Amino acid sequence: MTATPTAVTTRNANHGGVEVRLEDLRRRYAGVTALDGLSLTMAPGELVALLGPSGCGKTTALRLVAGLEEADSGRIVVAGQDVTGQPTNKRDVGMVFQAYSLFPHMTAWQNVAFGLQMRKVNARHRRQRAGDMLELVGLSGFADRFAHQLSGGQQQRVALARALAIQPKVLLLDEPLSALDAKVRARLRDEIRRVQLEVGITTLFVTHDQEEALAIADRVGVMHSGRIEQLGPPTTIYSRPATPFVAEFVGLTNRLPGVVRGGRVDVRGASLPLVQPEAADGPAVALVRPEAVSIASEGEATPGPLVGTVIATAFLGATSRVTVDLGDITVLAQLPTADAAAIPAGTRVRLTLRPDPVLIARDEPKADRA
Amino acid sequence: MSRSRRRKLRIFRAAVFLVLGAFFLVPIGAMFEFSTRGVGITAPRTLVSWTSIGTYPDLVAGIIASLQLAAITSVAMLLLLLPTMFWVRLRLPALSRVIEFICLLPLTIPAIVLVVGLAPVYRWMSINISSSILTLGFAYLILVLPYAYRALDTGLAAIDVKTLSEAARSLGAGWGTVIWRIMIPNMSSALLNACILSVALVLGEYTFANLLAYENLQVAIAFLGLANAGVSIAVAVASLLFAFILLLVLSFVGRPRSRVARAEEIPAPTVGAWGQRT
Numbered sequence: 001m002t003a004t005p006t007a008v009t010t011r012n013a014n015h016g017g018v019e020v021r022l023e024d025l026r027r028r029y030a031g032v033t034a035l036d037g038l039s040l041t042m043a044p045g046e047l048v049a050l051l052g053p054s055g056c057g058k059t060t061a062l063r064l065v066a067g068l069e070e071a072d073s074g075r076i077v078v079a080g081q082d083v084t085g086q087p088t089n090k091r092d093v094g095m096v097f098q099a100y101s102l103f104p105h106m107t108a109w110q111n112v113a114f115g116l117q118m119r120k121v122n123a124r125h126r127r128q129r130a131g132d133m134l135e136l137v138g139l140s141g142f143a144d145r146f147a148h149q150l151s152g153g154q155q156q157r158v159a160l161a162r163a164l165a166i167q168p169k170v171l172l173l174d175e176p177l178s179a180l181d182a183k184v185r186a187r188l189r190d191e192i193r194r195v196q197l198e199v200g201i202t203t204l205f206v207t208h209d210q211e212e213a214l215a216i217a218d219r220v221g222v223m224h225s226g227r228i229e230q231l232g233p234p235t236t237i238y239s240r241p242a243t244p245f246v247a248e249f250v251g252l253t254n255r256l257p258g259v260v261r262g263g264r265v266d267v268r269g270a271s272l273p274l275v276q277p278e279a280a281d282g283p284a285v286a287l288v289r290p291e292a293v294s295i296a297s298e299g300e301a302t303p304g305p306l307v308g309t310v311i312a313t314a315f316l317g318a319t320s321r322v323t324v325d326l327g328d329i330t331v332l333a334q335l336p337t338a339d340a341a342a343i344p345a346g347t348r349v350r351l352t353l354r355p356d357p358v359l360i361a362r363d364e365p366k367a368d369r370a
Numbered sequence: 371m372s373r374s375r376r377r378k379l380r381i382f383r384a385a386v387f388l389v390l391g392a393f394f395l396v397p398i399g400a401m402f403e404f405s406t407r408g409v410g411i412t413a414p415r416t417l418v419s420w421t422s423i424g425t426y427p428d429l430v431a432g433i434i435a436s437l438q439l440a441a442i443t444s445v446a447m448l449l450l451l452l453p454t455m456f457w458v459r460l461r462l463p464a465l466s467r468v469i470e471f472i473c474l475l476p477l478t479i480p481a482i483v484l485v486v487g488l489a490p491v492y493r494w495m496s497i498n499i500s501s502s503i504l505t506l507g508f509a510y511l512i513l514v515l516p517y518a519y520r521a522l523d524t525g526l527a528a529i530d531v532k533t534l535s536e537a538a539r540s541l542g543a544g545w546g547t548v549i550w551r552i553m554i555p556n557m558s559s560a561l562l563n564a565c566i567l568s569v570a571l572v573l574g575e576y577t578f579a580n581l582l583a584y585e586n587l588q589v590a591i592a593f594l595g596l597a598n599a600g601v602s603i604a605v606a607v608a609s610l611l612f613a614f615i616l617l618l619v620l621s622f623v624g625r626p627r628s629r630v631a632r633a634e635e636i637p638a639p640t641v642g643a644w645g646q647r648t
Contacts, residue, residue, distance in 0.1 A: 066536075066540055068536055068539070068540075087539075088536070088539040088540055089539050089540070089541075089542045089543055089544055090542075091540075093540060094540065094541075095536070095537070095540040097533050097536070097537060099530055099533045100530075100533075101530070101533045101534060101536075101537040103534060103537070103538070103552055103556070104529070104556055105555040105556055114538070114541055114543075114551075115541030115542055118541055118542035118543050118547070119542055159537075162537075162541065163540070163541075166541060166542065172540075
């Protein structure tokens with residue numbers, strides 16, 4: 001799938017980001033296809049997140065851009081220049097790795113200055129630039145510390161400063177938050193976004209964490225089997241998934257058996273419009289988001305196809321996720337916590353499906369949900 | 371841990387220390403005692419054997435040759451093994467077993483078999499290249515491979531070679547810089563261990579040199595032992611002391627600087643919200 005850039009936030013316009021194009025990249029490892037004709041165009045200053053499960057090829061794509069691996073075919077064009085055959089150290093890319101990658105024998109300052117030294121920047125400018133970068137990531141007071149004297153989050157921030165210090169054309173982030181705990185991850189995620197916007201650098205961010213991708217990126221590319229399944233702004237990816245895979249990978253999805261008839265799908269008595277109305281009639285599985293399911297307390301309700309019993313409630317903060325047993329399947333519904341508190345486990349309830357356009361899958365229905 | 375248990379442990383440690391100390395020091399003490407005996411049963415102690423070490427030209431030449439061979443072997447070992455192991459770990463991990471097997475092979479082959487195999491090579495070298503004793507460095511390089519390989523392998527396993535080298539490459543470093551500026555400083559202990567083992571092996575080597583008709587330190591000591599046992603033993607003790615001092619010096623050189631304070635022992639500087647430890 002070839003994807004072209006949408007309008008990128010105008011706040012990047014004044015900075016020096018460059019366009020990055022990946023054209024029909026293919027890569028195989030011992031008979032296994034890691035990338036199967038991946039194409040992607042990133043606008044100057046844009047942050048694109050590649051999101052996908054393990055083995056979908058997202059890290060391979062990033063490593064090809066970095067020059068750490070070679071593509072079997074295809075081109076990588078950075079700022080109009082074909083860099084496909086260039087070695088890593090000539091590519092002008094900054095990279096933050098998943099594993100902690102600070103040089104252990106150097107201080108934070110020396111780590112940040114290393115790339116400048118490789119570029120033969122004189123000592124005075126090196127000192128100045130490294131200091132500026134550490135200040136940018138809020139670690140100017142930690143310049144003399146070695147990696148083992150910094151926490152995981154601090155190490156990744158120094159790594160970010162080090163990658164940015166050389167003023168690369170592209171910033172590559174290879175799951176830089178995955179080794180951190182949840183709270184630090186959320187804070188550092190916002191910090192990375194702030195710094196990226198401030199510097200205005202074109203950034204490719206690879207992650208398997210959907211929340212991370214949706215929160216940080218201008219556009220998200222959901223990858224599956226070496227290709228981009230859907231590329232678009234986070235809201236589109238979440239609310240209008242293009243394929244069943246995207247619908248099921250991004251956010252929780254109920255898989256409800258139904259029947260397609262005349263461009264709509266009937267699910268247990270509820271008729272829902274289809275995202276693709278041209279779908280052929282016949283049995284199908286409707287993919288319905290938990291937030292599209294609402295609950296009314298039924299008391300001693302008369303039995304019906306959408307009447308069931310609450311069997312569990314998961315507290316998520318402002319909202320809660322309620323699991324309802326309909327007899328043959330269970331359905332997830334996401335409600336405000338106050339509403340969920342009124343229907344404890346064992347309560348008989350009636351479900352209502354919001355008539356949003358839904359995607360269908362034609363595979364065998366799973367037991368209950370994805 | 372209870373007090374009595376701690377005391378028992380201390381006593382046990384002291385006993386082990388004393389037994390091992392005696393095991394190593396008694397023979398050396400006996401050698402020193404022998405090397406300071408005068409001629410005749412009632413003769414007073416004398417240091418003549420020690421002071422006359424420098425008066426034996428063959429011995430001095432043997433000492434110099436062994437020191438040169440130790441240096442040559444160590445450097446050659448590092449030049450051969452370090453880039454090879456680095457590259458195998460990074461790009462050809464499937465070959466690591468093969469390299470390990472080749473490097474450990476000299477351990478399984480008796481020295482005499484190796485010498486018999488190398489003899490024709492040395493015969494050819496002495497005619498066509500050089501008959502210098504320093505050519506023994508080639509044989510010694512094979513000899514130290516298993517020990518040096520193990521030491522370096524441990525050092526490489528202790529660091530994330532792939533990530534560090536990729537990080538350095540992405541910052542603009544060439545492969546030479548990656549090895550010199552990133553890998554070597556992070557495995558200095560392993561390099562030092564490999565060098566120490568190589569130096570110790572070369573300084574104590576006798577079989578190769580003797581059978582290939584070269585006179586290194588150990589061969590010179592053996593020959594001298596036939597003519598003057600006192601001087602021969604004095605040199606043996608001196609070489610042991612020298613090796614001990616050398617290892618001590620190398621250990622101090624390789625000791626990490628005093629930067630190893632733990633993170634939690636260092637108070638965080640006062641900076642903004644993002645300056646907090648995360």
